[in-house]
Amino acid sequence: MKQFIDIVSIDQLKEINQSLKSIVEYRKSGLSLNHIVGCPLDCSYCVRHLFGNFEQRVPKALCSDEMAVRSLINHIYFQKDITPIQLFNRATDPMLPKVKKHTHNVLHLLDNLGLKNNVILITRWKVTEDDCKRFNELKNIKLTIFITYSGIEDEKIEPVNSKIASDSLIMLFKNSVNYKVILYWRPIIPGLNDTDEDLLKIKNLTMHAHAVVFSGLFYRDEISDYYKRNNLPELYQKTMRRKILPEYSEKKILNFFRSHNSDSTPFFRKTSCGISFVHKKADYNGHFGINEICDICPKMQVLRCQQKWRKPDNDTILNMCKDLGATSPPIITDKAIIVQGLDEQKRYFLQHTFEYQVHDIDKPHFYKRHGRAETGWITSDEK
């Protein structure tokens, strides 16, 4: 039986979207490794629309796992035991039958290097007992598996039945020894999957997770265009650069879980907060500086972040920003380092190095909005 996906030929490679050819990219949650692209699951709001890759349903390999791991650990911003790593989170699902052989292989390759970095998998597909066994064999890396669960029942929007995700969550949690499991409730779309009935379903699932992260929808032009072309109901009137989760929806969710607090599984707004909590570490993205994010966090975890959180030394930041090519000197506030002229990769490299938020001066963050789009937030909050 064939073990791995064939590597694409030079001719096939020409057809792959340019932005997918760079297999390692720095994103907010860390360096993201994506040498397998293509997915048959057809979630209508998938980010693959952004790379013109939505029609590619058969996963293809752009290089071998060994070469991919070498590219990752030789990346200019990779730091041993520090840089968080994400696997197959851009253009495929890591647990698809053919892809998961690569997922297990890459995890074991990283683990065999003795790396202690956080490694994040996000899936909505089937996880078996044998998968859990293989995850439990990992000794060094800190593995966190996010199960994406939306609860959306409209098959045109969400063709994959959410029961697959809930079964995987239960399977993973039951067998967890050397890895952690997070219920990733997303995308929350008001009116579509935030009714009381939906919230009760989520509540019943929380007992099968070490933490819950809840999040909104990326609604970009390419996704909105797909909805228009396919006569799907448009999910928002306007597209946005950041994820959308309106204030009233967040309030409703938090109020519900405050009044049904018999379960102690904590909720987080940020993936890195959930990851840091389940591994008993301070948040590596330094969200503690944006203190209003922490109002739903368990006291023990707040203490952990508080103890570790340090405003970085002025001269060190100044020199690093200059070396990275900043176009003006950084401003270091009690919340974040504000920089100009540094792209995402450089900002996240700084953020993970200092565990302190790094913001672009041209993309301001607003009080209480938690880095989300302005849709559904009142203007008076913009302080």
Ligand code: SF4
């Ligand atoms: S204390 Fe704040 S920064 Fe730390 S994990 Fe909790 S929410 Fe995140």
